[in-house]
Amino acid sequence: xxxxxxxxxxxxxxxxxxxxxxxxxxxxxxxxxxxxxxxxxxxxxxxxxxxxxxxxxxxxxxxxxxxxxxxxxxxxxxxxxxxxxxxxxxxxxxxxxxxxxxxxxxxxxxxxxxx
Numbered sequence: 001x002x003x004x005x006x007x008x009x010x011x012x013x014x015x016x017x018x019x020x021x022x023x024x025x026x027x028x029x030x031x032x033x034x035x036x037x038x039x040x041x042x043x044x045x046x047x048x049x050x051x052x053x054x055x056x057x058x059x060x061x062x063x064x065x066x067x068x069x070x071x072x073x074x075x076x077x078x079x080x081x082x083x084x085x086x087x088x089x090x091x092x093x094x095x096x097x098x099x100x101x102x103x104x105x106x107x108x109x110x111x112x113x114x115x
Contacts, residue, residue, distance in 0.1 A: 003049075010053065019101065022050045023058045026069055026089065028078035058096070060089065067092040 013020045024043045043059060050057035060067060067088055074085030081089060098105060 010055070021056050021058065021097070021100075022046065023093070024060055026060045026064075026067075026081065026085070028071065028075045028080075056100070058093075063092075 010020060012018075024046065027039065040061075043061065047057045047059055060069075063069075064071065069081075069085060069088050074081055074088060076082040076085075094105070097103060
């Protein structure tokens, strides 16, 4: 099952002294309520499990303010981010990972004009 694979990943991380970060990716707003409810149940269960395991979990569907994601303009379709949305999430994750894990980026930021 999926949980068996996740447990194996957790164990591999422990065995190799690697830190694990679980992420729920953003999804569009125009799903029907039944599908959204099922997907949200899965995300909620994953978040609870991660908390119980002491594994950090980013619930990106609920972090639009932090990521700057706009549900109307940053999706290519109801399930996939477009290029602009991908850039926002990538930039957010890079910043989050660098700050949380004490990493640095040796490549200078090109600035907003080149993004």
